[in-house]
Amino acid sequence: MNTTKSYYPSLLILGVFLIVSFVVNLSLGSVSIPAKEVIYALLDRPVADESWRYIIVNYRLPKSLTAILVGSGLSLSGLLMQTLFRNPLAGPFVLGISSGASLGVALLIMGTSIFGGVIGFGLGYSAGTIIAATVGSFLVLSAIMIVASAVKDTMTLLIIGLMFGSITSSVVSVLSYFTQKEQLQQYIFWSFGSLGNLSWNQLLLLCVFVVLGVLIAIYCIKPLNALLLGEHYAFSLGINVKRSRYLIIISTSLLAGSITAFAGPIAFIGLAVPHLSRQLFPTQNHKIMIPATVCFGAMIMLLCDTVAQLPGSTLTLPINAITSLVGAPVIIWLLVRKRKMIF
Amino acid sequence: MISPVAENINFNVQSGELVALVGTNGVGKSTLLRTLSGIQPKLSGEILLHNTLLSSYKSNQLAKSLSIVLTEGIPTKNLSVLEVIALGRQPYTNWIGSLSSKDIDVVKTILNDTGLNELQDKKCYQLSDGQFQRVMIARALAQDTSLILLDEPTTHLDIYHKAYVLKMLKNIVKTTTRSIVFSTHEIGLALQLCDKIVILQKEKSIFGTPEELIKQEVFSDLFGSDLISFDPQTASFKIN
Structure with missing residues (x-):
């Protein structure tokens, strides 16, 4: 009768897979390190080659942890948006978060070359882009929140979010048109x-932001489940729809906004992973879907990163290309089997 | 300025009564039900539930007193029958929505009462319209409220299932102290089954038992009399 309990074993298995992908991700790269040594290095035990410990602790571990945060955060915000907008094609960026971040970074990188200013670069490249992306997505999101308080209908909000996205991306196009090729290349590398x-x-x-976003999402499990029946039914079940809508948007902004600021606009993960989770866990109960999506997202991101490293070579492919390579076929597959589409 | 679709609406529902809301298309039956359920703000007048103003109810308190079944479907049909019905227990569950043993008992009883036991693990997209309507009514029952509002529960159903759903509603008010108000175009069936009927009209609504209303001959000019007329003998409409 209690339908959620039957999914616990599957969740446990998913957790084990996540740990395995984590170790695999740490062990593979330009230098291959045996899994046993990876675990020793993590546990602070002596390893065969001290340079391995250096590689793992200073290079691969932060990257793997970033992959986990990025994958789980984006997937969760995708799930939240799909439930809120009752739309299987919604993702973390439908509210214009990534377009806002892109605009901020574009203004920083390309605006300086056009307007001749020296904004941001004094802060160092990385910190400058993080701040620019944060400010950009914050501004676009604030605009959308103001609109959200004026419109009652959630669907209108979705369209407005997409419109804001179009506006910002066309501004980026104009900037790109007038910029010099070095700056353009720099921007394109960020967008990878x-x-x-x-x-x-x-x-x-980043961890603080992502954990905060996840906690808000967990707090919203009950309203999210009620929203599966639509906003009117949610209201009649005693849910404060407007407040829940705000909380869901805030959680998504914290997750997708901070991730985009720190790791760039990572595509497709947020859209594809919730669908993949639904295939594995045939339930819509967010009590199951939230942990499943978080684990699945982290795992997929680790795998994408492992592939992007092209193990055994010194080459690294842009992570965005790999996530789309995984994500796009999923979307196509979903559309093809639409007759039985699980949403 | 919002102009009202219908005015002078006045009726009361006692416990254990089945009340039908009839009227022409666009006269505001759904609007009235949405207003009564608090989804939409009222333009003027008073709505009392258990002699307390509807507006003074807290959202969770209201959810325990009033449940709804809407004409619109649900956005995700990928929910099992059990999941949908269990969601009706939300006003009673804790912050994360865990079902207590009492909640589980209530849901089990309702599954039995509504004959949905065998369908409980089916997904909603696998159900026929009639079965799905039963699930949505069962969900409203799970909310355990004294008043249930239904917006055209018999639309899209064949004549057998129309009768089935209305019989089910009649059974609910008979066996419990619940009251049910539903909008419908099935005036013939409503006349046979309902305790009271509200005829919604633009200027003034009429309220009474089926017998009273037939006696007052209110049905004869409810619709344009050029096409159909009401036969008081058989309590049904005939095409001229």
């Missing part, structure tokens, strides 16, 4: 996304 640029301090900051 990157998991490896974070210092331990930045990682900690």
Whole structure:
């Protein structure tokens, strides 16, 4: 009768897979490190080659942890948006978060070359882009929140979010048109996304934002489940729909906003992973879907990162290309089997 | 300025009564039900539930006193029958929505009463319209409220299932102290089954028992009399 309990074993298995992908991700790369040594290094036990410990602790561990935060955060915000907007094609960026971040970074990188200013670069490249992305997504999101308080209908909000996205991306196009090729290249590299640029301090900051977003999402489990029946039914079940809507948007903003600021606009994960989770866990109960999506997202991101490293070579592919390579076929597959589409 | 679709609406529902809300398309039956349920703000007048103003109810308190079944479906049909009905227990569950043993008992009883036991693990997209309507009524029952509002519960159903659903509603008010108000175009069936009928009209609504209303000959000019007329003998409409 209690339908949620039957999913606990599957969740446990998913957790085990997550740990395995974590170790695999740490052990593979330009230098291959045996899994046993990876675990020793993590446990602070002596390892065969001390340089391995250096690689793992200073290079691969922050990157893997970033992958976990990015994957789980984006997937969760995708799930939240799909439930809120009752739309299987909604993702973490439908509210214009990534377009806002792109605009901020575009203004920083390309605006300086056009207007001749020296904004941001004094802060160092990485910190400058993080701040620009944060400010950009915050501004776009604030605009949308103001609109959200004026419109009653959630669907209108979705369209308005997409419109804001179009506006910002066309501003970016105009900037790109007038900019010099070095700056354009720099911007394009940012838009590829990157998991490896974070210092331990930045990682900690990202972690705080993501955990906060996840906690708000957990607090919203009950309203999220009620929203599965639509807003009118949710209201009649005693849910404060407007307040829940705000909380869900805030959680998504914290997750998707901070991730985009630190790792760039990572595509498709947020859209695809909730659908993948629904295939594995045929329930819509967010009590199951939230942990499932978080674990699945982290796992997929670790796998994508492992592939992007092209194990055994010194080459690294842009992470965004890999996530889309995984994500796009999923969307196509979903559309093809639409007759039985699980949403 | 919002202009009202219908005015001078006045009726009361006692416990254990089945009340039908009839009227032409667009006269405001759904609007009235939405207003009564608090989804939509009222333009003027008073709505009392258990002699207390509807507006003074806290949202959770209201959820325990009034439940609804809407004409619109639910956005995700990928919910099992059990999940949908269990969601009706939300006003009683804790912050994360865990079902207590009492909640589980209530849901089990309702599954039995509504004959949905065998369908409980089916997904809503696998159900027929008639079965789905029963599930939504069962969900409202799970909310354990004294008043249930239903917006056109018999639309899209064949004549057998129309009768089935209305019989089910009649059974609910008979066996419990609940009251049910539903909008419908099935005036013939409503006349046979309901305790009271509200005829919603733009200027003034009429309220009474089926017998009173037939005697007052209110049905004869409810619709344009050029096409159909009401036969008081058989309590049904005939095409001229």
